[in-house]
Amino acid sequence: MRQELEYVYEVYKSGSLSKAAEKLYITQPALSMAIKKIESSIGMTLFDRKVRPFQLTEAGWLYINAITRIKKIEAELTQRIGDINDLQTGHVRIGGSHYINSYILPPVLSRYSQLYPGIALELVEHSSAVLTKMLEERAVDLTFSCNQLFMKDFERYPMFSDRILLAVPRAHPFNRRYRAFALPPRGVMNGHHLHGDCPALPAERCGELEFISLMPGNNLHDRMLQIFAAVGVKPRLKIELSQLATTYHLAAGGFAAAFVSDRMVTAAATPLCFYRLDSPLATRQFYALLPSRDYTAKAVRRFIQLVGEVLRPKARA
Numbered sequence: 001m002r003q004e005l006e007y008v009y010e011v012y013k014s015g016s017l018s019k020a021a022e023k024l025y026i027t028q029p030a031l032s033m034a035i036k037k038i039e040s041s042i043g044m045t046l047f048d049r050k051v052r053p054f055q056l057t058e059a060g061w062l063y064i065n066a067i068t069r070i071k072k073i074e075a076e077l078t079q080r081i082g083d084i085n086d087l088q089t090g091h092v093r094i095g096g097s098h099y100i101n102s103y104i105l106p107p108v109l110s111r112y113s114q115l116y117p118g119i120a121l122e123l124v125e126h127s128s129a130v131l132t133k134m135l136e137e138r139a140v141d142l143t144f145s146c147n148q149l150f151m152k153d154f155e156r157y158p159m160f161s162d163r164i165l166l167a168v169p170r171a172h173p174f175n176r177r178y179r180a181f182a183l184p185p186r187g188v189m190n191g192h193h194l195h196g197d198c199p200a201l202p203a204e205r206c207g208e209l210e211f212i213s214l215m216p217g218n219n220l221h222d223r224m225l226q227i228f229a230a231v232g233v234k235p236r237l238k239i240e241l242s243q244l245a246t247t248y249h250l251a252a253g254g255f256a257a258a259f260v261s262d263r264m265v266t267a268a269a270t271p272l273c274f275y276r277l278d279s280p281l282a283t284r285q286f287y288a289l290l291p292s293r294d295y296t297a298k299a300v301r302r303f304i305q306l307v308g309e310v311l312r313p314k315a316r317a
Contacts, residue, residue, distance in 0.1 A: 015053025095143035200278035207233035
């Protein structure tokens with residue numbers, strides 16, 4: 001019965017028999033036969049196969065809801081048993097965006113692994129929308145977000161903040177015109193942009209530049225549009241990308257200007273000039289998200305505590 005439930009759940013996630021069969025390491029005919037056997041036993045279909053990707057029927061939704069509850073019970077049981085060992089063994093599944101996993105979590109993961117070598121860490125990388133869905137289904141134990149839309153159904157704990165900066169290729173004439181506002185990479189690394197006496201560039205000046213933008217739906221993309229809209233300026237977008245790290249490196253290569261996080265500025269030789277923005281939207285508060293009203297393992301709680309401990313010396317205003 002357990003194997004059959006896994007088959008149904010994987011077809012639901014994948015949206016097709018071929019993709020599900022590949023992930024389950026079985027042949028498509030064998031998977032199709034297994035699903036039909038289940039449907040025959042209950043006298044109803046679980047999937048509408050006339051549409052792509054497959055859609056659940058009413059009976060299919062009952063199955064998936066039941067499977068989700070079973071997975072939650074199993075996950076909680078595993079966590080409670082693991083807690084008996086008091087952080088000697090366990091498994092923590094962390095969901096993060098490419099930005100979080102690349103620029104925020106590395107020192108936390110390293111420290112956690114040193115302190116608790118018996119606990120296995122799993123790092124999952126997706127967009128915030130996908131990760132919150134995975135958190136709801138308990139496919140990850142925790143994730144991080146600064147988007148209020150994704151937080152309402154979860155427990156949340158403030159973890160860290162970052163500051164959005166305008167990054168302009170060093171050779172661009174813009175930097176000569178606004179040199180009074182410009183910061184070198186080392187100035188950002190030293191936190192000068194967080195001081196009250198650091199001049200902020202009027203946001204309307206950004207209208208003079210062409211921009212590398214993230215795709216619609218990304219939090220930084222949405223904030224960029226709001227910053228421009230607040231000063232009545234239409235952004236001049238040169239290219240749209242899916243990853244913030246790519247945006248940063250393309251700007252450093254001289255392609256165009258970009259909005260980036262101050263936490264990405266880690267090398268003094270980076271050929272960019274940075275500008276503090278005159279906008280409240282330039283500060284982002286990130287939270288750790290946990291499933292609401294569910295048991296939280298000691299290993300997960302300790303990971304959240306460690307995020308605060310490791311990042312506290314670098315906390316942003």
